[in-house]
Ligand SMILES: Nc1ncnc2c1ncn2[C@@H]1O[C@H](COP(=O)(O)OP(=O)(O)OP(=O)(O)O)[C@@H](O)[C@H]1O
Ligand SMILES: O=C(O)C1=C[C@@H](O)[C@@H](O)[C@H](O)C1
């Protein structure tokens with residue numbers, strides 16, 4: 001069995017979808033951000049504040065490689081930036097993984113993130129106007145890396161259940 005990797009921008013639903021998919025197909029879910037927090041014994045916010053983003057990206061790469069090396073079946077929800085650093089995007093093409101980009105529009109992302117930014121250090125201190133512009137530019141820059149995924153599922157205007165069904169169809 002291959003590892004199932006969900007990737008995409010902050011707020012596209014990696015953690016939410018992975019949790020529901022996990023229940024539906026009975027394969028354990030590992031959230032890369034949560035694994036990093038556990039290993040560092042700090043929240044993502046604290047890692048950024050106390051050690052900076054470069055340190056976070058190093059931990060993120062190490063933890064991603066470690067999760068891929070384990071022999072367990074799993075669904076891995078990546079962090080929003082994971083594919084964009086340390087050549088992690090190259091790992092998305094491996095034969096031993098099924099990588100799926102959860103593709104959301106700027107509008108969907110903005111609507112989901114605007115009231116849920118406090119735990120996301122890259123946008124936590126932005127006002128609404130600033131955030132919209134940031135998401136648009138950032139998503140454009142990151143799309144190159146996200147598009148290395150083997151599959152793409154558009155999540156706009158879909159319920160969690162509909163997106164889970166779309167993923168199950170492409171896994172079948
Ligand atoms: N149809 C939907 N599919 C997925 N998430 C949805 C949907 N509708 C609303 N949401 C909400 O959008 C948010 C998605 O956040 P989630 O933490 O799952 O994203 P993420 O991609 O893991 O973000 P991050 O990269 O910051 O970890 C959640 O608050 C979720 O409840
Ligand atoms: O998009 C990003 O760069 C990030 C997304 C989150 O999942 C966390 O990994 C962290 O807040 C950085």
Ligand SMILES: [Mg+2]
Pocket residue numbers: 014015016031033077078079
């Ligand atoms: Mg998440």
